[in-house]
Amino acid sequence: MDILGIPILSFLIFFPLAGAVLLLFLKKDETIRWVTLVVALIEFVVSLPLFFRFDSTTAAMQFLEDWWWVEAYGISYKIGIDGISLLLVLLTTFLTVLCVLCSWTAITFRVKEYMVSFLFLETGMVGALVALDLILFYVFWEVMLIPMYLLIGVWGNPARRIYAAIKFFLFTMAGSVLMLVAILALYFINLKATGKATFDVLELYKLGIPVGTQYWLFGAFALAFAIKVPMFPFHTWLPDAHTEAPTAGSVILAGVLLKMGTYGFIRFAIPLFPHAALELMPLISVLALIGIIYGALVSMMQPDLKRLVAFSSVSHLGYVMLGMFALNTQGVQGSIYQMLNHGISTGSLFLIVGMIYERRHTRLIADFGGISKVMPVFAVFFMIVTLSSIGLPSTNGFVGEFLILLGAFQANTVYGVLAAVGVILGAAYMLWMFQRVMFGKITNPKNEGLKDLNAREILTLIPMIALIFLMGIYPKLFFSKMDVSVEKFLKDFRGKVEMKADLTVPKVVAEIKK
Amino acid sequence: MWVVPTIPPALYLILSGILFMIGVIGAITRRNAIVVFICIELMLNAVNLSFITFSRFLQSIDGVIFAFFVMAVAAAEAAVGLAIFVMLYRSRETVNVDEVNLLKW
């Protein structure tokens, strides 16, 4: 399907870019805000048909576009979505709208540059999610870095924004450089085995790679993605980045950017290197488990709201990774679902923290207390989001978490049990935080005159809340989209793993052994 | 009847090498830039000796021609180099190489 004669996915990628260019010619802040909002909204509306026109009976890539980019090298502009990326694309376009809304008054200077960065970021995110060519993916992957870097560094919290921005950039960069080498190695292995120069993932899926080589390549991919996720022990950039970023930056970082890591695993690392994934499953699962518990424990002691939420992200993404590496239907579906959930719950949490930050200009938990009294509406939203984050049944968090735990439990009982411990801790730190912020008497006189949420803020939060419940109560709507894709993912995975005996084209083995 | 062997090329080449290295040593030890430059000329001269030796023993004219161009280049370098020294002297009152280190690190 085409929009203005442009295939829909290409439109989704480049429309924000066009919007960003348009912004460059505008002068007034207010106009810029509105234009950005309109661009984001159009983008979101255009992305909706993806959901409705998506054929959930097939696991094949849909809305496919495939042109050469650098033909001599086999680099193509190949994009398409399946059930896995579909939802993440929608999440991206959706969150961007909210981010624009929540930046409305929070960003007071250099609005144009801010909005341009944001739209640019959206291009990168959508591009990375739909790219089916490794180089294309890599390009978008890196493109995302710069606007995010600027968002943190320019509009971040003055105290440590530069440190955080650089840390963010270098961590991610450090991970991805090795991935590039691995991509190249993969390309040449394929070239030697099949004689076909291509970076097309779908083609590369078919390749049987010797197990020894798989380790290296998987390692390189996994490092890049693990840093992005972030998995323990590569997570330390996240608290800093989250804490220092402006609200919308945190939202989009938590909501989408982290998902790039997990998405990378599911789209690239696992299907390309199934044996290595299988063999390294215990390692990754254990790291994920450590992340779950570690994140929760550390989160508990954070004095800073955003930092707390950031560490909770570490914990939540631990679940995502655990579920994914359970490598069974429940685990993987739960994991994908949890990616969306985390985007929504943690995204909302950051929105909420941002709202209160805008009022008080502090994020220290100790500065609050008793806010419920003065901001009852806010309290309700905050409560719902908190509950979603701790996975209360009938909210989205529960469905994902439950399936992940179930998947993990099926894969390995001990993992399931340990992960379930995280559920307890999750409740503990979130509720404690909530209590300290919202409950008790107002001890700080500055908190007495706080205004409750205004219409714009409520408007920002309502879609989130609606989604929280919709996804918690009627998850089938979303599961039905990804069912087939996940099944295919698992089927391919199992098929390849079983193929171990006649794994490789002999030619490839010989090449590698040389 | 003894026959004195002709001078083997190796000896010329050894001489050339020694002269070259003397030039190198001079270039890295002397303080006066002009002497350093003289040493570099010595190096070029040593190379020329090699060229001529090869030319002689390989019975080809190329070496000689190359030596000719080397001399041309040496002359050109001398002109530019000495101009640079003069310029340096004008601005610093010295041509000592170890006093010229405004640019470093």
Place this chain on the structure above:
Amino acid sequence: MKLPDIDLYLIAPEIIITVFGFLVLLVDVFAPKGEKKGYLGVLSLLGVAIAFFYTLPLVGTGKTGFVEMFAADGFAIFFKITILIIAFLTLLISIGYAPREGIGFGEYYALILFATFGMMLMAAGTHLIIIFLGLETMSISIYVLAGMLRGDQKSVESAFKYFLLGAFATGFLLYGIAFLYGATGSLYLKNIASYIGSKNLLNHPMLLMSLAFLTIGFGFKIASVPFHMWTPDVYEGAPTSVTAFMATGVKAAGFSALLRVFFTALPAFQPDWTSIMWLIAVATMTFGNIIAISQNNIKRMLAYSSIAHAGYILVAFVAGNKLGTSGILFYLMAYAFMNLGAFTCVILLGKKGEENTLITDYAGLGFKYPLLAASMTVFLLSMAGIPPLGGFMAKFYVFSAAVEAKFYWLAVLGMINSAISVYYYLRVTVLMYFREPEREITGLSFSPAPTLALILALIGTFYLGIFPSNVLSFAQKSIAGLM
């Protein structure tokens, strides 16, 4: 006694460059004094442009001339195009920069043209004498150009150092050539190769020694560790436009000669040089990147960065395959755009009597001069290898060559270096966007010529990043005659 066939079309670009060089000198002499002499630059630009259009018809002819001493094969043409682009951009920025610094007289432009002439010879020469003479023409011009700012002690010092070390390196290069000659009896690159092949001279000590000497000589020109030491000092001290020219042009020409000599004359020794070059490549990248981190002068930082880039290019050289060689060509082209672009920004930030080359001078620039800062960011990011910019594609080809040749660790080290390099490139953007200025920089004037150069460099950087196909396939075709 018979004159060789003289095909002037073959050397038309060189002739045009030379003629315009003299023309500029003459016009300068006969022009009224004291006036602004922007037209000299325009005249030189015209020369470069005409030379460029005379180069284009040579594409694909693969002709040689002057007793096969001079080739117009694809390799040479590619490099000539690169070099002419570099010269063009350099002249453009010079039109803004040279008069500002009081060196905008005819000799300046003429020397740039002569240096370009030398570079083109290096790319085109298939005979060692041509290569040597080209190299010297280039070098001597640049010695002089580096010292052009006669009142500036740094400029003088830079010329002085460059000259002494350059002459010193020439000695080694010559010795290498002498040994090549002695061992093979020829100065033609092709003949050398075939002679080595026919006589199986692989273990000839003299040839091996000449490899060492040649590596020193060319290593000096391309600024590879440990022959790189002059680079930061000279780049810092020389007039910025000349620095830009050196960083791109000299490096490109140096690589062209290196490739030509090693791949055409000495391919048999590839196994020998691979491992030592591996070491040099790694050392070059690492030294350049690590030292660049602690620099506080942007020119000096870019100097170290240019050392690091030489290291990346050497990675492809080590790979030694077709991919690598074409990758080098592509890299140098991309590097020309991004580095010249960066230097253009440096120049645009300065004004008369105030160079503003400290990195701290860039603080707060991002919002004061948004377009300048954005361009600078683009160039720096491109150098850091961030897609979708030219630098990324360049690195991509270079490292893919290494991977293809199974130098996995080299590629990994290269990528790690590339990650380290991000740090100091980012530092500039950090200052530009995240920090408040420490002192006001005002009254910058964006004269049209450097601005044009900036735009061209931007276009080039983006073009090579987004549509690398054309240039890459051109590069791939170009190396056909080389290997």
Place this chain on the structure above:
Amino acid sequence: MAENFGILFQWLIFLGMAFVSIVASLLVITRKNPIHSALFMVLTLLCVAVLYILLYSPFIAIIQVVVYAGAIVMLIVFIIMLLDLEVELRSKMKVVYSKIVGVFLALLFLFGLLYSVVAKPPTGEIGSLTPDRMANNVKTVGESLFTDYVFPFEISAILLTVAIIGAVILSKKRT
């Protein structure tokens, strides 16, 4: 017999010149006064010129004397005088470790160099230019320069021009 004497004579000349040139060049790098260095340099150059004749290259020998010893060194001496550099003689030579290391390495390098020339004689293709044809090589050289090497010759012309322009522009007083 006569040949023997001729050859013996060549040996004598060679050894003598080699010895003198080495000694002279050592003096070049050890004399403190740059003028002395320059003059010993002339001596070295002259010795080498003699060797060129021994190698049947009178043309180069002449050029050596005329261009090198005559022009370049005179230029050098002239500059030394002009800049009045003898004053600096009194400053003593600083011992820098890197220089010692450098000297040591240079000697090491020399051994490599010597090994490479001794291990195998020049193996290049033997051309047609026998010593007797070489003997009057002024003509041969001339012919070569203006036929096969006409292009390099033209380049060297430009090179020299560049050098002159450079020298002039650098050494003229500030305008």
Place this chain on the structure above:
Amino acid sequence: MLDYVWLIPLFPAIGFLINGLLGRRLGKGVVSVVGPAAIGLSFLTSILIFFELIGKPASERHFEKVIFDWVVSGSFQTVIGYQIDPLSILMALVVTGVSFFIHIYSVGYMHDDPGYTRYFTYLNLFVFMMLNLVLANNFLLMFVGWEGVGLCSYLLIGFWYEKDSAANAGKKAFVVNRVGDFGFILGMFLIFVNLGTLDFTDAFAKAGQLDTATVTAITLLLFVGACGKSAQIPLYVWLPDAMEGPTPVSSLIHAATMVTAGVYMVARCSVLYNMAPIAMAVVAIVGVATAIFTASIGFCQYDLKKILAYSTISQLGYMFLAVGVGAYSAGIFHLMTHAFFKGLLFLGAGSVMHALSGELDIRKMGALRSKIPITFGTFFIATLAIAGIPGLSGFFSKDEILWMAFSSPRGHFLLWMVAAIAAGMTAFYMFRALFMTFFGESRVDHHVAHHIHESPKIMTVPLMVLAFLSIVGGYVGVPHVLGGANHIHEFLAPVVGGGPEPGKAHAGFSILAQAWAAGGAQGGHSTALELFLMVLSVLIALTGIGIAYFLYLKNPILPKRLAEQYSGLYRLVANKYYVDELYQVLFVNSLKKLGMGLWKGFDEFIIDGTVNGIAYFIGWLSSLMRRMQTGFVQNYAVSMIVGGVILALYYIMRAFF
């Protein structure tokens, strides 16, 4: 009508939405109608459905209604679906019924609270969740209700969030419950992994496939969940703190309904439990231990609600004892009667508080019986019921438990004995509270004393209704031995079975039980023995009452002296055996310390330290290496020579190889 089972939870949900979204606009009046009415309608529906159900033959009393597919992932299929069978409808009746009255009571009790709307919102939500819990046809939906009621409990305990103690108590309740849920969730996983379904009907039908070890694990894990929700050792600590909530909440959630969910769940899974004797033994022992342990804590409490709380825990222990010995229907029976009288006790306590402006310390009460007669009367009835005085509901249910503990094949003399002692203790401390509150001299603060007043009708009517139920509630389960029909037992039998068949007890206490039987007590099933034990337990209860009378009415000084004499023991009991403190040290503090340590020590020091360390190292290296660039040309030349020598040596080496 059965088809409309979804109406039962729907009404409270609608009430929740109306109150929650619009309540503040609609005003108190509407809220006071909507809140109770929603529950009332639900109650009404339950009654209708109940009658329809009992109209059917016993074997057909099972109905399921699937609303829609819920979580569907591969082979994992769950629905939102409700089921009606005797057990669930009974629970629904109890829940909606008691809730209804408590809602009405709340209209009066909470009348002046600023959070009135919020209160009813939460309360409706609670009922909705509770109904999900009891009506669910699968484990997962049950779990939704399970956590949902936990949430409401959290919200309502922390209702007066401005009080730190309330907020803390709420959080504690939630987290401790989560610990239990942890077990529940793992239990569900085991069920799914082994049976491939979470549907009750399916799962229980397939339960035969399970081996003993698995089923034991499943049941024990589920029991962990029950422990959390129903406040059993070791997870009981949250319930006393939960008294921070408004009193009707304590009554509804923390006495009548939510806390009994664990009992319901065990009864619901009776099929599984019957297969796991060890698990049943654990349940019984934990139950009885909780019963006596918390009863002893009740001795030394002075907070009226706390006493009731410990009493609740103790009574819940009874229920677990019942289900643990396989007397599921007895457990449910006690659950029901307990809902009546304990609900009543709490409401009465609320009424007392209402009269005394919120005073809860029984040391500051006394002689209230004449001033608030209705409250006193109803409270007294409830106290009699809980003490197990014959004729009242508590007597029948408690006695059945005691009897089953003794006679069931899973039972044991010791279980009976401990339970009987606990019953005596219950009678003691309940009467202690009663006496101190309503009898003796008034110790009320004088400025409170003059406006002591009886509660309004809207509060007293529910009291009276519940008092009535506390009296008659027991007559649905009059044991056969007293000539009753034990209707409730029969009614529940299709769901929970008749308990384990005698003689089939093959593990757990069986050996002991057989020994007991062999020891001559084989009259276990004889009517005489049953009657004897019944009388014995009544005597024990009366003894308890007598002691209470003696200590608190006759010799009010004595308790103090006793406390002084055995001060160590007294302090131990008065401080609730320091369990809270122990948990604080063991879990809370150590986790906090661990968290802090990981954050500062691992995250910031080791990981960030490493990363920054590398960065610093490179920076340091950089500043070091740039010094190599000395600025002296000759050094540069030497560097070239170094490179040259390396190259030369390398290449010459190559010549040799």
